[in-house]
Amino acid sequence: MDRLSNTVRPYAWGSTTAIPALLGIAPTGEPQAEMWMGAHPGAPSRITRPRPADGPAGGSTVGPTDGSAPAAEQPLNEVVDADPVRELGAAAVAKFGPRLPFLLKILAAGAPLSLQVHPDLAQARQGYADEERRAVPLDAPHRLYKDANHKPELICALTPFEGLCGFRxxxxxxxxxxxxxxxxxxxxxxxxxxxxxxxxxxxxxxxxxxxxxxxxxxxxxxxxxxxxxxxxxxxxxxxxxxxxxxxxxVVAAMLLNHVRLQPGEALYLGAGVPHAYIEGLGVEIMANSDNVLRCGLTPKHVDVPELLRIVRFEAAEPGIMRPEASPLGEEVYETPIDEFRLSRFALPPGGTPVDLTSAGPQILLCTGGALKAGELALGPGESVFVPADEKTEVSGTGTLFRATVVA
Structure with missing residues (x-):
């Protein structure tokens, strides 16, 4: 398995203190909104592995100390691209294609995020193809579809968490x-x-x-x-x-359910559901996409006709989720999609190590305590990438989130 070096995104709405407090480091005074864990090309995690003997010479190196090839820091998306079956497993590649299908984040909202909605898979493919056909630049302020994928997501609160979710x-x-x-x-x-x-x-x-x-x-x-x-x-x-x-x-927010989550509670947000996060720290997981249509609470572009086409005008309770316990102590947040599966472990003092070996890719994230994943020590905010079929045992005392797929 590989320890992840992750990028923190400094969006203006980010808390200046929540992520530093989790990591046990001093705040910089600047907003720190999201820490990304995964292989999204916008901010891929980085890992350090020995370079193949005939591989490229780029990247920073470490070692060697034992006569082996030097190790190089590499973006995780490039590692996956080089050998998808080895990293993700044959079943995951067959089902989702040759890329890590989820993105895991620590999200720290110090101010409200934009009121937004995400397309379903068919809408994303259609919208992306249309904007590509019209040659709308990917970085254009009015570009809506950055890729051809949908973006269902789940947020699990680490602190009391406030948001808006779905129509009342x-x-x-x-x-x-x-x-x-x-x-x-x-x-x-x-x-x-x-x-x-x-x-x-x-x-x-x-x-x-x-x-x-x-x-x-x-x-x-x-x-x-x-x-x-x-x-x-x-x-x-x-x-x-x-x-x-x-x-x-602000007026549109009056149409939506106002939600308060306690630590450990979660919300699942499917296609077409308007939502906004207002304040709090949480673990967020989503399909590997960046498709967002904004409804308000933002200075960014709002395309009202397209938004009204994408939104699902259905009133529903917000559906606060609590995890379902499994025999091995894994608490699973059940969702109706397969691109991601999020679960949580609370490892007690003196507990038996937990075997998490899986046929699919995993990211393991510690949010409290002192854990070991294999030989790698994990403190709060630290994470590892585990390739498919890699022997994986976690021990210690603390809280672990496990992100993987349903293949």
């Missing part, structure tokens, strides 16, 4: 708007009461995002004032408006 029932959203007593919300509440569920949500979201920006700014200011005054279930709206004054996403 239209009548509940209408009642919430009416409780605030803001006159400019009345047309949206009327739409929510005038149509069947899917049409009500579609009409209301379209009207909110299509409203005159000056009028929206006045509405958001009035919502913020009313939310501060009334507090309770509306309090989070004042916080959103503080971070995004005048943004239509």
């Amino acid at each position: 029932r239209p009548v509940e959203a209408a009642e919430a708007m009416e409780e605030l007593g803001v006159d400019s919300l009345k047309p949206y509440a009327d739409l929510l009461r005038a149509h069947p569920e899917d049409a009500a949500l579609r009409e209301a979201l379209g009207a909110i995002l299509g409203a005159d920006p000056a009028r929206t700014a006045e509405t958001v200011a009035a919502v913020a004032e009313a939310a501060e005054r009334t507090g309770g279930a509306h309090a989070h709206l004042a916080g959103l408006a503080h971070h995004f004054p005048g943004d239509a996403g």
Whole structure:
């Protein structure tokens, strides 16, 4: 197995303290939003392995100390590309193709992320092909589809975690708007009461995002004032408006379920489900994609017609997940997709080592305590990549997250 050296992404919404506290290092004063673990080409993890005798000479080297070939630091995506079957296993390659199908992250939200939605697989393939045909640059601000893959995801809280997830029932959203007593919300509440569920949500979201920006700014200011005054279930709206004054996403947030997770609880977010993370530290896993359509709470491009095509206008409870225990002490977060499987182990003092050998690829992440994966010591925030069929035994005392596939 290989110890991972991981990149921390400094997005503006990131906490300045949460990831440093987990890693036991001093904060830099800059936001540290996401630590990526995996083979995504945008920020692949790096590993150090002996170079093949006839391999390229690039990369930093370590050694040799025992007469073997020097070791080289290599991006994990290049390692997988060089021998997908060895790294991922034949079954995973046959099912998902020759790349690691998931991306694991530590996510630290110090401020709200954008309100967003992800396409399903067919929509992603269609959208990517269309933008490629039109030669829209991958780095263009209005580019929506960065790849041809879907992006289901799961977030598991490490600290108390706050977010928005999925549509609430239209009548509940209408009642919430009416409780605030803001006159400019009345047309949206009327739409929510005038149509069947899917049409009500579609009409209301379209009207909110299509409203005159000056009028929206006045509405958001009035919502913020009313939310501060009334507090309770509306309090989070004042916080959103503080971070995004005048943004239509503050009004759109009133259509969604407001969720608070306790450590160990999780949310699964499938295609078409609008969501936003507001604050907290968590372990996030997703299919290996970067396709995001934004609905608000952002200065970035919002394509309203395409968004309305992708969103699933279905009201549902947010479905807070708690892991299912297995006989070996593995607590599994069950999801309906196969690209990833996330589970958790709480290893007690003096416990028996756990055999995690698998026919598929794995990333093991320690989030607390002192563990050993094989001969590699793992502290909080440290991780390893385990190729398919690699003998894997974990021991020690602490908490371990295991990311793998269902092949």
